[in-house]
Amino acid sequence: MSEIANCPNCGALFMKNAFLDVCPACSKAEEEAYQRVYQFLRKRENRAATIPQLEKALGVERSLIYKWVKKGRLHTAHFPNLGYPCDRCGALITQGSVCESCRNEVKADLEQIKREEAFKEEKNKRATYYLTEE
Template sequence: MDLLNCPNCGEIFVKNSVRDVCDKCYREEEALFDKVYRFLRKQENRASRIERVSEATGAPEKLLYKWLKRGRLHTTQFPNLGYPCDRCGNIIKEGKLCDDCKTGIKGELDIYEKEQERLEKLNKAVYYSQDRRR
C-alpha cells in the first residue's frame, strides 16, 4: 500500500494499479473521459488530432496521452491520435518508443556487445615476453 500525494491537487491518497490520482481527481478525469469519448464517437470527429480533441473538450493533452497509453482510447478507432515516444517525443500509436529510437537503441546495444566481446578477448589474451638475460 503506497500513500502518495495526488499529482493534480496534492491530496494524500492510496495508490493502486487502477488509479494514480485521488478519488476526487479520478472522478473529474472520468467525467472528462466521457466527454472526450462522446466527442470522438461522432463520425465527423473521429479523424481529430490530439490538439483538436483537447481544444473541443477541455481535456489536457497530457491526460489524453495517458488514456492512449493505457489503451482506454484506441488508435485503431481514431487514426489521427497518438502519444509521444518516451525517448524523442515523436508521435507514436503503440509501445513506448518509435521505430527510429528502437533501431537506434538496438544499434547502440550491438556496438556495446561487440565492445564487450573485444574487451573479453583482450583480457583472456596471454602475452609472452622474451627474457634477454639468458
C-alpha cells in the same frame, strides 16, 4: 496494495492503488472529461481529430489524452491520429514505450557494446611473450 498518497492534481490525500492514481474527486473529473472526449470522437467527422484539436475543442489536457491512449481506453485503431509520446524522443507512438527508430538505435548501441566487449575479451586472451637474452 494500497498506500496513502497525495493527489498529483489537487494535493488531497487518498488511498492510491492499481486503479486510482488520483483522488476520487479528480478521478470523477477525469472520467467526465473522458466521456466528453469519447462522445466527440464517436462522431464520424471527428474520428480523425488530432490531440491539439481535442485540446482546443474540449479544453482537455494533453496529458489526460496520452494517459487514456496509453491505458487503451482510446483505441488508435478507431482514432488513427491519437497516440502518446515516446519515452526517449517524444514522437507519437501507439504501443510500447519507445518508437521504432529509438528501438533500432538502442539495439544498434547494444550490438556495438557487445562487439567492443568481445574484442577486448579476445585481446585479453592473446598473451604476449617476450624473449630475453641471457
